[in-house]
Amino acid sequence: MSSKDHNAENGVKRREAIAIAATALGSLIAAAMVRSEAAPKKAVLRPPGALLGSDFSAACIRCFQCGSVCPSQCIQFRSLSDGLTEAYTPYIEPREIACILCMKCTEICPTDALTPITNDPEVIATEVKMGTAWVNEGLCYSFNDRICGVCYYACPYPDEALRLGEGARPYINEDACVGCGNCERACIHLPQAVRIEPASEVPS
Amino acid sequence: MNIMRRLCQWGAIAIILLLPLISRGGALYQAFGPGATHVKSLATPWEYFLYKSYAFSFGRFDDPVALSDQFNGGYWSITLFGVTISDPLALLGHALAGLTIHWPLLVGALMPIIIAVLMGRVFCGWICPVNTILELNAKFRRWLERKLIHIRLPTALAPLQSRYLVLLAGIIISTIAGVGIFGFILPYVGLVRDWHLVVYGGAFGFGVLFMVVLMAIELVAAPRLWCRSLCPTGLVLGLLGRKRLFGIKPHPSRDCLQGCHLCAKVCPVGVDPINQLKTEECMMCNACVTQCPSDVITLGLTTGQAKRHSHSVTALSIAFALVFLAGSSFEAKSHHIKGLPHYGYLENYPQTPTFELQATIAPYDIIVVTYLLEGLDKSLAATPDDAMSYVTITNKETRKPYTGRLEIEFQPKNGSSATTRFFLEPLEETVYRSRVTLSANSYDMTLRILDEPQRQVTIHLDLSPGSNWWLIASALAAIGALSTVILLGVNRRHRPARPRTQ
Missing domain, CATH: 1.20.5 (Single alpha-helices involved in coiled-coils or other helix-helix interfaces)
Known part of the structure; x- marks a missing residue:
């Protein structure tokens, strides 16, 4: 027994x-599958103060609080079809709605995915680097003898990040540009002549 | 006591449902301002409703907008009155994925941890919406058995220790993949996430589907499968609360009826309440307290020793994790329209939905904007299948547009013959424009840059109508796989005696 x-x-x-x-x-x-599908894809614009690359997807707990606190509702969330490492992480599509740099998302983030930044234009200018704008001179009206300059009036740091030259041609100061995307949203050309290159673009 | 618990459960659900509405309403209120008259014409009816409700509810406060910032989130991480509280498993996943501890997150998770240490799985029994739903599901199952079909449905009981495997799998995947995986598995997180996505007008995700599958399985084959045997949150909270101070306990002076043991039969998580008062499993759902015919079991401060009991382990949770991972590659996609023009063109001119696709092949940056000329109503369109593509190619090294020869080929995925367009130079400014007739299908759009430096890139262009057949298929596959696994993992020795049907 x-x-x-x-x-x-x-x-x-x-x-x-x-x-x-x-x-x-x-x-x-399964973990190997998740890692392998995390091969570098097109980088997206993250909210301000975000960690870059895989550090961000590790730190973000997908609680959606940044998106719901965002007053301009510019923060969207990626879907499962973008892969498990990217799924439900926040991103900004500047052509739809650009970031107004209010920094509420950085304050509410419960993790270190978004570093808290004070809502002060000078602090923002030094701390925030979501991406960098670049002007496609072949598309831009002002570079093609039609004076426009709309992006200049949308820029939160005019003359510092974006200055207008002769014929209202926009020139970006890459060090001063915070990458908020207001120029891209304002651009009247389609496809946009000024675009944000996300800072999270990690060279593969 | 039970009424209090019900109030807690439904109150928690109500709060969670309200939070995204408040956040979105607050954002709209901030965007349009108080007393705006133009909201109705600019916003969608849903947004107008949210704006009006927010203005009605909170407009009288001094700073209505700041109020919406005080309330945010869901069960995974919630902000109430400006204080952020996070799930202990969110903390665990975050710590494993990044191999760091973020102190504010730890502080945020302290409150649930302390509650768990003092009271065990009280979150499960009193707050968790999944438990609330599955309790009702189990009730419905009993009603079905007794009143409608008069047959006892199969009762597969997966071993309680399966939860350890789910936790183990979660820990391994989180650490190695560098992503906190728990938030994807837990249905109470998924439900909140889906509700958030619905409120914000995006997609619906995996959460609702997962929940429906779970309810179907619990209804048909395995009652209380998730909360008993699979939920890693329940396990962690239970382990934290093994020496808890508050829980079920026997009344000091009352005695059980001879051979009664009703408490063990009604317990949804397989506890034998009168013999094992301090188990990890008990979630203080009150079932034994209310059912006990002689009022022996009560809720209150506890003393005494914890007892452990042993069950066998099956591969059920592995299969569950694998089924989840297989299913997770699918999801209900919303109709994402990228590359929207500005100045509210979408609202004003909805007849030209636009896709924007981007490809980078060094040194070129390629942007393709495609208009479907059919508009919203295909049957009314004069050119129903025509798609206009605007292609811009920029040499990112020189920051100059490419203006040489280009060939564009649309190769349908179903193997039909390809449509090719050849350009000597851009048609207008620096944009190549091609109008081709493309029926609903998936296409490989190949761009051949024929001047130096020569490159070729293929972009996937999906014009196929959205269909959800795979959603149904994956749900069925998940149900089938899980049912098989459950039937294989049935532990017949622990099948409880059930009340007779007649």
């Missing part, structure tokens, strides 16, 4: 060991 119990116990233990080993193996395979 006791030997039977002993055998049963051994059987249970063996099943437990097998289950644990199988779980570990399965999880390793």
